[in-house]
Amino acid sequence: xxxxxxxxxxxxxxxxxxxxxxxxxxxxxxxxxxxxxxxxxxxxxxxxxxxxxxxxxxxxxxxxxxxxxxxxxxxxxxxxxxxxxxxxxxxxxxxxxxxx
Amino acid sequence: xxxxxxxxxxxxxxxxxxxxxxxxxxxxxxxxxxxxxxxxxxxxxxxxxxxxxxxxxxxxxxxxxxxxxxxxxxxxxxxxxxxxxxxxxxxxxxxxxxxxxxxxxxxxxxxxxxxxxxxxxxx
Numbered sequence: 001x002x003x004x005x006x007x008x009x010x011x012x013x014x015x016x017x018x019x020x021x022x023x024x025x026x027x028x029x030x031x032x033x034x035x036x037x038x039x040x041x042x043x044x045x046x047x048x049x050x051x052x053x054x055x056x057x058x059x060x061x062x063x064x065x066x067x068x069x070x071x072x073x074x075x076x077x078x079x080x081x082x083x084x085x086x087x088x089x090x091x092x093x094x095x096x097x098x099x100x
Numbered sequence: 101x102x103x104x105x106x107x108x109x110x111x112x113x114x115x116x117x118x119x120x121x122x123x124x125x126x127x128x129x130x131x132x133x134x135x136x137x138x139x140x141x142x143x144x145x146x147x148x149x150x151x152x153x154x155x156x157x158x159x160x161x162x163x164x165x166x167x168x169x170x171x172x173x174x175x176x177x178x179x180x181x182x183x184x185x186x187x188x189x190x191x192x193x194x195x196x197x198x199x200x201x202x203x204x205x206x207x208x209x210x211x212x213x214x215x216x217x218x219x220x221x222x223x
Contacts, residue, residue, distance in 0.1 A: 001116055001117045001118055002108075002116075013118075014116065014118070015118050018107065019107040019108045021109075036208050036209065036210075037208050039208075040207045040208040040209075040210070043151075043207070044151045044207040045207075048109055050111045053109060055108065055109070071108075073108075073109050073110050073111050073112075074110075074111045074112060075112070076110065076112050
């Protein structure tokens with residue numbers, strides 16, 4: 001059971017949340033211009049690092065707001081939590097996880 | 101007895117307690133005597149799950165590289181058929197009619213197999 005600190009509600013059990021996968025996957029600026037390969041890559045291809053990973057969670061049973069978490073996918077330790085409007089924190093470990 | 105998977109990416113090889121509890125609650129509800137059962141073995145591992153909850157049995161863009169993966173939602177029952185069609189794929193270089201829909205390129209064509217919500221397996 002992971003304890004996740006919602007930016008709005010504070011620390012709550014994992015069961016109050018739903019998972020949203022990798023964070024910082026921007027919607028294409030001009031979707032109609034994409035080839036099928038590029039669209040498929042946007043829809044389905046994601047990073048799957050063993051280590052730090054920036055990911056989205058939503059506090060379904062609380063404020064129902066989405067936010068981002070940087071979590072270690074091996075230890076499940078949560079490094080930081082930040083709002084969607086915040087820039088991605090620089091954890092000075094650029095070799096791990098989060099893609100550009 | 102097999103429990104569900106964690107909702108998030110993980111290499112921890114340990115099940116979330118609420119997932120285990122959910123599994124045991126269902127087992128005990130069905131067979132109350134299981135509450136007195138002794139635990140002999142447990143397993144927590146990594147399951148490979150694709151975005152349409154279906155396996156990939158397919159050639160790849162790399163010559164002589166074939167993949168048979170993504171069975172994380174319940175693969176062992178499909179192993180005889182998967183092995184047979186995978187052998188055909190390796191021997192001929194092209195998918196058998198039975199595993200053609202399970203090709204890697206379905207993530208480009210959009211011809212997905214079972215979307216998560218429609219799959220006939222427990223998620």
